[in-house]
Amino acid sequence: MERIVLNDLEAVMAIAKRGTFRGAAIDMGVSTTALSHAISKLEAGLGVRLFNRTTRSVSLSDAGKLFVDQVGPSLRSIHDGLEVVRSQRETPSGTIRINAAPFAAREVISPLVFEYLRRFPDMHVDLVTEGRLVDIVAEGFDLGVRVSGLIPSDMIAVPLGRVQQYAIVASPDYFKGRNKPKVPPDLLNHKCIRVRLPDGSVFRWRFEKDGEAVQIDVNGPITLDEASLARAAVLEGIGVGCFMERDVLADIEAGRLVRVLDDWTLPFSELCLYYPGRRNLSAGHKAFVALARELGRGAASNKPIVSPIAL
Numbered sequence: 001m002e003r004i005v006l007n008d009l010e011a012v013m014a015i016a017k018r019g020t021f022r023g024a025a026i027d028m029g030v031s032t033t034a035l036s037h038a039i040s041k042l043e044a045g046l047g048v049r050l051f052n053r054t055t056r057s058v059s060l061s062d063a064g065k066l067f068v069d070q071v072g073p074s075l076r077s078i079h080d081g082l083e084v085v086r087s088q089r090e091t092p093s094g095t096i097r098i099n100a101a102p103f104a105a106r107e108v109i110s111p112l113v114f115e116y117l118r119r120f121p122d123m124h125v126d127l128v129t130e131g132r133l134v135d136i137v138a139e140g141f142d143l144g145v146r147v148s149g150l151i152p153s154d155m156i157a158v159p160l161g162r163v164q165q166y167a168i169v170a171s172p173d174y175f176k177g178r179n180k181p182k183v184p185p186d187l188l189n190h191k192c193i194r195v196r197l198p199d200g201s202v203f204r205w206r207f208e209k210d211g212e213a214v215q216i217d218v219n220g221p222i223t224l225d226e227a228s229l230a231r232a233a234v235l236e237g238i239g240v241g242c243f244m245e246r247d248v249l250a251d252i253e254a255g256r257l258v259r260v261l262d263d264w265t266l267p268f269s270e271l272c273l274y275y276p277g278r279r280n281l282s283a284g285h286k287a288f289v290a291l292a293r294e295l296g297r298g299a300a301s302n303k304p305i306v307s308p309i310a311l
Contacts, residue, residue, distance in 0.1 A: 008042045009075055011035055012050055016060055016068050017140075092284035093122035099136050100145035102129045102227065103244045104271055107162050108145055112273075116291050123284045131198035131225075137276050142285055147269040155274040158289060161296040163267040166206070167245040169257040173237040180260050181240075184214045187261075191239035192218035196225040205242045207264040214264070218242075 014024035025032040043049055050064035105127060113125055136144045151157050181187050184207045195203040204215040220239045224230045227247055234241035251257040273292040
């Protein structure tokens, strides 16, 4: 049997995780053809088929499942060992992988990620955005960014001092001939842009005033699952939209959108960076966390009152 290299073992784990050769190839930064060839060589050397392949799907064979169960933990131990060695470097280098909600990524990309890359030019940041909440350890991420209420209790959380707030907006043309909503239930008399969450449910708009919390299941002509599409619909006068405030603040200030119910949209949970409590962090990992703490301290003095409403 030919010598097996670490990349071949990682390739099997990547395909098992993504369920497709194409997705695994993207994660590993190689072509699908090269990845398929590497797996074929590994299978030939082992004398067993690790994957059942059809034109439409890829699944682990029984031998493949055994491979993942037996080799997977050893691979993780190897990577942990490498991280221990890298942690001794004084100058951060290498890659850190971060998972964040899309709006959270927009919040931290400039004050945190770009500043990190300026300070540590030998580092590479692999930032993945997705709405669903993932297990960052199981998915191979070093760090996550979410609102505080969504962070697992066994993670170390670093507050970033960026409290979130909703904004209810519509275009000036939409409000021509219509009464603006004064209280949340008035929205039931308006066309609203509905938003579908990653779990398939439709987002219910959340409000609070003087200790009274309200959730409204709005109605409207369209349901979307992406904030930029919802913003386009609102700018076109299709209806009223609910957004993270910073996503539409420039539109409000420019007069392209009109804000309503602002006395009902109080600040809520702040953003946090979080990560598992590993004993040995890489130099790059330590530097990113340190910069996040610096950012959080800088924003702490201007932190608004936090409402109990959670995203």
